[in-house]
Amino acid sequence: FTLHAHIMSLSGDIPALAKVMCTTGHNSYKACRFCTINGVYCQENRHVYFPHKSANRRYDPENLPLRTHEGYIQDVMAIEHVNGTLYRQEVQKRGVKGRSILLELKSIEFPASFPIDIMHGLFENIAPAMLRHWFGTFFKKDFASECVLSKSIWNEIGTIMEKNQKNMPLDFGRPPIDIQKHFAGFKAEDWTNWVILYSLPLLQNYLPERYLNGWAKFVHAVKLCLKKNISISELTEIDRLFREFVTHYERYI
Template identity: 30%
Template sequence: MLDLWAEEFFWLHVYLILAFGDYPALAKLMHMKGHNDLCPCQFCEIHGVCAPGVKVYYIPLFQPNGSMSPADLPMHNHTTFIKQANQVLAVTTINKANELAKEHSIKGIWVLSSLSSLNFLLSFPFNFMHLIFENLIPNLVQHYTGTFKDLDCGAKEYLIPQEEWLEICAAGESSGNTIPTAFRAWIPNLKTDYSSMTAEKWALWAMWLAPILLQDCFPNWKYYDHFMKLIHLINKCVSWVLKQSELEEIRVGFQEWVEEYEE
């Protein structure tokens, strides 16, 4: 490379330290089986459970063999990840390799493992856009409207009455008339044009519109309070500046939020 200030050439050493993408992309990079598998997380060894007759795994903290604390999960590390991957490669039969791959959700070692600058856990962080704005927020909306896989719809008083939800959708759509286009994408009617929602639109809806639109809409106030705790944490995560003390607040805050979600 040329140093224009010193007017001389120098060797530039480049190190790959991070890889970003949605979860399916990261699973391919890390040679993991994916987010629908028995042990889908690259950071911890929590296992999924299936309902009778259902093939998709759900990863609850409260499991049949005992509950887990989000503050004390059985964690992976770089060494154990590589060790488990090598175990899959070392077996001599396809059936045994498939059994180990299912147990660990790791199919083998990718060429990137030869780079000493990469840590196979810390170098592949979750993508916040997909994790929060294209997964968590839409799933919560489906919970609130009774459309999330017929899972316990309304049994805990979190189901928003249909008439009120229609009003919320209409108000969200009409908000575009008073928000300058430089600040946002237009929010469609969630009832009639749900498929048009993008991560950007979900972010706007969740952080700026929903705190007002969802107020007084739940039969039980604690579900609105729970939602607002999430929005507080999201706003912390996307802020331009974070103090060291706020990192601990975010970490503990999400742990408490998940525990309250599963109660």
């Protein structure tokens, strides 16, 4: 028989996918490859953020303006017929800056064929970002919040992690190391174990209940994502937990 191979899906971090999809990337005002929400520039941090509620616009997390394959093609056609200043304006407006060669493949659908990479999207993105909130270093200026834990508390947490290195089963992979001292050198496996194994029990005596419960939603969603087989009902639960985590983050952090 004749065997045909078809590319159905591509994965990578955001900068890599932005290149192959010919989108404007994560620092633009239309950074999301799945929806068309507009970013808001923060002068203090010199970064574009994507809150659901801002001074000029509100988005419903359960009904975001999603991108479609047809919409991508329309965006590409719109920028192909302009140049100069008008081209730059259209690129900023649409978040697309060219025609991806992958559009030639009938097996590829934008953006469905470019799913979120759990390693970069969750473990090496959200996990360290939340840690910086708890350290009190996420913002450049001093930020007083109930979710910021003192250095002495992090010393205790780090000591507990290192003291239990020999107590961890080999199936857990890399043994825990002091997160306060070594978080900058954490690999994806370290962040994975921190999220699903260590964070909740180590934070429960220190992080206020409101913030711990919010973080627990993210942890439980991630655990479901890591299952080898995910049912339709579990997909619905994952969606609910992530949306509730985002709502919690925007409300309290």
